[in-house]
Amino acid sequence: MASAQETPPASNVLAEVTVTGTRVVRDGYEAPTPVSVLSMEELQASPTTNLADSVVRLPALSGSTTSHNMASDLSGGVAGANLLNLRGLGTARTLVLLNDRRMVGSVLNSGAADVNSIPSALVQRVDVVTGGASAAYGSDALSGVVNFILDTDFTGLKGSAEGGMTSKGDGENYRVSLAGGTRFASDRGHLMLSFEQAATETIAHNNRSWGKTSYQLINNPNWSASANNGQPRYLNTYDVGPLFTPGGLINGCAADPCPVAGTQFIEGGTPIEFEYGLRSVPVMVGGDWRTSRVDQLPSLTLETERNTAFGRVSFDLSDSVAVFSELQWSSTRSMNPSQLRPFDTALIIQADNAFLPESIRQQLIAQDIPTVTLGTSNGDLPMSSGDHTRDFSRLALGIEGEFSVGDSEWSWDAFASRSRQDIVLRAPSSRVTRFYRAAIDAVVDPSSGRVVCRVNIDADSANDMPDCVPYNVMGIGVNSPQAIAYVIREGRATMDLEQDFFAVSLSGEPFATWAGPVSVATGAEHRRESVDGWSSELDQANSFFAGNWHASKGKYHVSEGFLETVLPLAKDAAVAKSLDLNGAVRWTDYSTSGEVVTWKVGATWAPLEDVRFRATRSRDIRAPTLGELYNAGQSGTTNLYDPVMNVTRTIQSRTRGNINLEPEEADTTGIGAVFTPRFLPGFAASIDYYDIEIEGAIATLGSEQLVARCAQGVTQLCSFIERDAEGFVTFVNNQPANILGQKARGYDVEMSYRMPASVINSRFSGDLSFRALGTYFDTLETNDTRPIEGSGINATGMGIGGGNTLTSPKHRYLVSAAYRGDQLTTTLTMRGVSSGKYNNSFVVCTTDCPVATLENPTINSNHIAAVKYFDLSVNYALLPGTADAYLAVENFLDEDPPLISGRIGTGFIDGQNSAANYDRLGRQFRLGMRVNF
Secondary structure, eight states: OTBOSOSSTTOOSOOEEEOTTOSOEEETOOOSSOEEEEEHHHHHHOOOSSHHHHHTTSTTBOSOBOTTTOTTOOTTSOTTOOBOOBTTSOGGGEEEEETTEEOOOSSTTTOOOOGGGSOGGGEEEEEEEOSOOHHHHOTTOSSEEEEEEEOTTOOEEEEEEEEEEETTSOOOEEEEEEEEEEEETTTTEEEEEEEEEEEEOOBOSOOSGGGSSOEEEEEOTTOOSSSOOSOOSEEEEESEEESOBTTOEEEEESSSSOTTTTEEEOBTTOEEEOOOOEEETTEEESSSHHHHOOTTSSOSBOEEEEEEEEEEEEEESSSSEEEEEEEEEEEEEEEEEEEEOOOEEEEEEETTOTTSOHHHHHHHHHTTOOEEEEEEOOTTSOOEEEEEEEEEEEEEEEEEEEEEETTEEEEEEEEEEEEEEEEEEEEEEEEBHHHHHHHHSEEEOTTTOOEEEGGGTSSOGGGOOTTOOOOOOSSBSOOOHHHHHHHEEEEEEEEEEEEEEEEEEEEEEEEEETTEEEEEEEEEEEEEEEEEEEEOHHHHTTOBSSOOBOOOOEEEEEEEEEEEEEEEEEESOSSOSEEEEEEEEEEEEETTTEEEEEEEEEEEEEEETTEEEEEEEEEEEEOOOHHHHHOOOEEEEEEEEETTTTEEEEEEEEEOOOTTOOOEEEEEEEEEEEEOOTTSTTEEEEEEEEEEEEEEEEEOOOHHHHHHHHHTTOGGGGGGEEEOTTSOEEEEEEOOEEEEEEEEEEEEEEEEEEEEGGGTOTTOOSEEEEEEEEEEEEEEEEESSSSSOSOOEEOBTBOSOSSOSOOBOSEEEEEEEEEEOSSEEEEEEEEEEOOBBSOTTOEEOSSSOOOOOSSSOEESOOOBOOEEEEEEEEEEEEETTTEEEEEEEESTTOOOOOOOOBOTTTSSOOGGGOOTTSOOSOOEEEEEEEEEO
C-alpha cells in the first residue's frame, strides 16, 4: 500500500517497524514520505523468474534494465545486470539498499547496484520509497530508494524448485533455492544460510510474429529542405532494410553513371541483380528489403547463469547487546550469442581486387572507373557476441544494542562492510578493423600468381602485415576458416569495483511534549569507493568494430553525518487526531567535489482516524559515479543522422569520464493523502503528488542527442562535436557534464482492499484481496542549461528518438485480484503501459504539411500503441504449511508488444530494442514447488 508503513498490507493496525525513508523508529509512526510495499506473499504470487522482474512491475519504476531489454548491449558492459529506475530519472538516481544499508555498484557508469546479488529466498518484503531520501540515506537517493528487507530471524528450513519456458518452446529457465536458520547456545546465537541457483536459455533471434516485418523511422527522400512541397520530413514506414546485404551490395562507383550499381553477391560469390526500393540512405523501403534486413538477428534475451549464497550469524553478548556478521556472494554470467554482424555501409573496393568477378572488372575498366562502393553485413563473419561475468562478494560486521536513560529508551549500532564487484567483459568474436581493411584489399601477386593482401606487396615495407590473410567481402561461404580467424579477435576487459562502508547510529526518545515523545536519530558514515581495471592492447587501441574498452582507475571517499527528528504537535485533539513534524539534515564531504548539505522537512496530519495528509520538501543530491569521474572510455563507430547536413554517415565516437563534475542538486516536493475508512475495514487508498527539479544534472547525451540538440541551437553542446572542412560530423566526444536541468512531476495512486470471502456468501471460506497501483507521469522535462528555466523538452509519453536523455510512458498501472483459501491461492494481475509518441515536438501530417523546422519537424505518424498484459498464478497447498505446488503464467493472452520503429539513420536496429516497458517474449509458463519445515 502507498501508506506502506502498514504490515501486513491488508491491515490497518500499525506495528513497530523501521520505516524506510527515515531513520526514526517509533511505534505507530508513519513517515510523510510515501512507500509502496511488496510483501513476501505478493512476491511469491508474481509469475516472474527473477526478483528484479517482480519489482520493476511497480508503476513508479519506469525504464529499468533487465536481461530482456539489454540483450543487445556489448560496449556498455550493462548486459546481464538488473538495475532499478524510479521515476524514469535513471538507474544512477535510485538507491538500492539491503536491510537499510548501501550496496556496491555493479555498473561503472551509473554506479547502480545489481539486484541479482540479493538472496531472494530470504527477502521478507521490498519497500519502495517514491520520494527523495538523501537526508536519510545519502547520495543517489535523489528519485527514491528500493530497500530489500531480509528475514534475519528466520528459523527452520525452506526450499523451492521451479522451471519454465515460453509458449514458443524457447527461453527455458529454472531456479532452485534452499535456506535454513537455527538457534544455538541456548538461543543466544542464530545462524542462517541461503543458496540459490538460476539459469535462463537465450532466445537467439527474433522469431516472433510481430517481428516478421521491419518498421523504421526514416528521412523522407521526397521532402525538400529548400521548398515546402507539403511532404513530411520523417516517415514511419514498414518493410525497411539497410543498403547492404550479407554477401555485399555495390551501391555506387567513383564516377557516374555506375554500370554495376545494384549488383549483389550471394552464395559462392555469384553476382545477381538487387532490386532497390525507395532509398533513404542508409536504408530503403520495399524492393529486396528482406534480403538486406538484419533486425531479426539480435537475441531477444540473454543466456544467464546465476548463483548466490548468503550467510549470517548473530550472538547475544547480553540481554541488550548483540554482534553479527554477514557473508554474501553471487556470480552472474550473461551471454549474448548473437548481437549483430559487423556491418559496413561504404567500403571502397579497388577495380583490381582479386575477388571482384571478371565480368564486373571489365565493365569498370571499360569506363575507367577505379573503385566501387560496397555495403555488406559480412555474412561469413560470426555474429558479434558478448560474455560478461559479475562476481560479487561482501563481508559485514556489526554490533547493536539498547540502553535506558531514565524513562527514555535508546538503541545504537555500529556497522562495517567491504564489498567488491569483479566484472569480466569478453567479446569473443570481435572484428579488428585494421586487420579487416588490410585483408579485404586483396590483389594478385604478379610474381607468384597468388592472392595476397596489397599491404604486403606495396613499395612501403614499413606497412607490411606478414600474417595478413586475404578476405573476400563479395559473397557468402567464400572465405576459409583461416581468413575469418585473421580478422576476428577477442576483446577483453576487467573492472574491479570496491566499497568500504563504516557507520554508527543512535536513536531514541530524549523527552516528550504534550503530544507524545520526541524521537531523534543521529549517526555518522564513511565510505570509500574505487575502480581498477585492465583491457587488452587491441581494446586500448580502439581496434574493434564494437567494444574497445579502456582500463578505468580512480577512487574517492566521502564522510557524512546526519540528524533526524520527529516532533509531535498534537494527539487526540479537537483539530487533529495526530500532527507530527519530521525533519532531517545531512552533512556530506566528498573528496572530489567538497561539502554539501541535504535536508528534509515533512509533516503528517490526521484530522480524524480515517484520513491522513502528508507533505515533504527536501534538498537531495547525486554525486558523480566512479564511471562518470574516471571512465577511461569506450570507442566505436556508429551511423549518425546529421540534421544540419541532412545526411547519415558513419562516425567515430568515444565515451569517457570527467573529473571536474559536481554533484547534482534536486528540490523535491511531495503532497499526499491516505484514506483508511473505519466503515470499510481492510480498505486503504492514497494519492500523492511529486515534483522533482534537478539543477546541474549530469548527463552523457550520446552522439545522436548531442548533434540533434546542437543543431536546434543549444550552442554549449556543439563543443562536443568535431566536423571536417566540408561541415560533416567526423567525431563526437560523449563526455558527462553538469549541463542539464531536469524536472519530473506526476501522481501516484494506490488502493488495496481485503475482505473475508464469506461477505459474498457465508459458505465461502478464505479471503479476497484487491490492489491497484498507478503512476501518471505529467512532466519529464530536460533543459539544456543548468538553471530550471526556459522551454525544455517534455518527454513523458515518448518512445525512442528525439535526442533526449529521459523518456517515460504517460502512465503505468498494476492491478491484481487474489483469493487465498486454506489450500488454494490464485492471483490475477493486469499491468499496462499507456500509448505514446516518438517525440512530443513532432508535427503530424501526410499532405499539405507546414514548413518543418529543427525544433518541430513534420512526420507522417507519431503514435505508439498502448498495451496491457494479464498474468495468472495458482498455488495449492499439498501439505498445508509444509509443501506447496504452484503454476504461474506470464502474459497468458500472449499479447504482442507495440511495433516501435528504429531510430533515424541507424538502418539496422529494430525499435523493439527500446523494450524496457514491454514484454517481447510472449506467453511464459513456470511450474514449481515450495517446501517449508
